[in-house]
Amino acid sequence: MSSSELGVAVVGAGADHWSGTAHIPAITALDGLRLRRVVTSTPESAALAAERWQVEATHELDRVLDDPAVDIIAVTVRVPRHAEIVEAAITAGKHVYCEWPLAVDVPQAAKLTALSASRPGRVHVTGLQGRFSPHLRTAAQALAAGRIGRPLTANLRVYLPLGLLPRPAHRAHLRHRSVAANVLSIHAGHTLDMLGTVLGPARVSAARMWSAVPEFLVDTGERLPRDSPDNVAALLNYAGVVVVAQFSHTGPNESFELEILGTEGLMRLSSTSQPQFGQLTLEVTPLGSRDRDVLQPRGDLPYASPLPANHPGHNVASAYAALADAIRTGHALTPLPDFNVAVQLHELLAVITAEALTAP
Template sequence: MTTAATPLRVGIVGLSARGGWASLAHVPAIRAVDGLALRALTASTPASAAAAGAAYGVRHHADAAALAHDPQVDLVVIAVKVSTHRRLIEATFDAGKMVFCEWPLGNGDAEGRWLADQAASRGLRTFVGLQARATPAIRYLRDLVADGYLGRVLSTTLSASGISWGDITYPRKTYLLDRREGASMLTIPAGHTLDALQFVLGDFESLQATTAIRREQVAMHRKPDEIHRKTVADQIAVQGVLRDGAVAATHFRGGTSRATDFHWEINGTEGDIVVKGDAGGFLQYGQVHLCGARGERSELAPLPTPATYVQVPSLPEHGSHAFTVAHGYAQLVADLANGTSVVPDFAHAARLHRLLDAVEESAERGVRISL
């Protein structure tokens, strides 16, 4: 049982004093959620870890193994590049600690399944950062659909911009262009968003996909002569049938659009709902708005998220990287207190890896894949 007096003690792998996802999202999220306390960290080098320890006022360790064996750490958070996840998670498993890993879990389907199997065989509690499904508006959307706002769902269409995979890259982001790194438009924005779509509407029963690399050469920001080669898809079209028979059509495109960077529409026998996003195809940032209409009403109207869905009111929904991450942490604390499993675990992550693997297989072979 975690309380303010006896909080869940967290150690972060990948927390730097120079910024990054852990500092932008995880640290403010942990500070905002009752029942959590940041106790330790490690970073890319011992010197970086020492600087971060001084900056955040917590103990620092030279590497992930030392952090995982720290008796003052209950939960290890992995917030680094996916290509290093397996090694760092193994160190946490060896210490017998619970682990929260950012999505993607592994570098590909096989690695994701291996990590899920290891967690199951060791009986360890695991969590994965698929925080789009923790977003208050997305949870409200799921309840609207389940409660019959749309009647029977007929179809859904979604288009989204994967901003980082356009014609320009940035320092420290070139790894996103390399297929070997496992951090692509398919695994990150498409993976998070397809997971949220399934959370709301149910899993895919079958799918057929088309992928392409339309911009093979990418220039460095403000250095047009510095060219990098892109080996990951920047156009991904996935269509299929969901478990209840509804038809789904999705398109993820690299870069940005002058028209709209995120539009998700759900159509049913009794109504329609449109989801708009402020962060392009990155639905996991949670900056979304719902509009809908049903029955005799012909024009869409805003569907504000009820305040009861907001579990961390101290953080702003818009402009905050920590908002959805904090809601994921709040669910994690509740899961441990109540014996529930709301937060996705490694087994769930392995199933999502399988879905993305099916997308690639379908695109490569030109066939429909049953799931």
């Protein structure tokens, strides 16, 4: 490894895993980063990971925490294990990229944020990669430039069929609310962070959260009881811009749509997949017109992804590029989703939960 390269260890590198879908392709595609090690749960899975990725693999976290060639620890395991691994990595003096959600609740996230603040020479970020979408960043700039005038109201919708289709048996743990990986924490979390980069901080006016399908269907044919929500609806206020938001695991297919209505037109972001993955479409319809102008991403945006636009790791690569820049220079050209950002998002989701639980 050259002295200019930053070594990365990915914790949670099983074969059927988000790390293999997005993180490892992003790391290996970027100049200046080198995948040094992967960490799995067992010696057997470590051997398989080493063969697949052609890199050193271990099931012992201390092996990477003690490795001076590892600069960045990427935490991609299940959410309940995030806190212990992130705490160990920060204590070991490593930079950290932790998948979203950062923690299972606000107090746990706040504790990690305080620990992060005690290591000012290290960079710790959360995997809210959607904010690096070139279409989203172009939309934010166009909105700030007055392309649709003054924003008035907005409608946000994220549909996925995850609550209706059979899922792999090893994903059955997602049916438990305590796992903190459901429609609110994952899909609303990612999307509301993206919306916040466009409209700013949100205030919750009303919310509802429920399970429309109280069973979790797995590919073995079993129907398992679930207590995690599969639908969320919220009324949000962004400094006077009222947003009606719906997040559903009982949609007919994957789709995303954000429409922002302004005094001079309508801006629309849409996708046929989860919005944080990338490949969005950005359109503007001027006031009084039926013709939509398709806006392409600006070509001067920092941290352009080396991965194709349709790759699930497209935005993840941009997030890693920004992290590497911050490590090398002490700052990034695009605001990073650091642990303070994560706590604020955890707090917003907690307010939505409380409002939903106390609603008549």
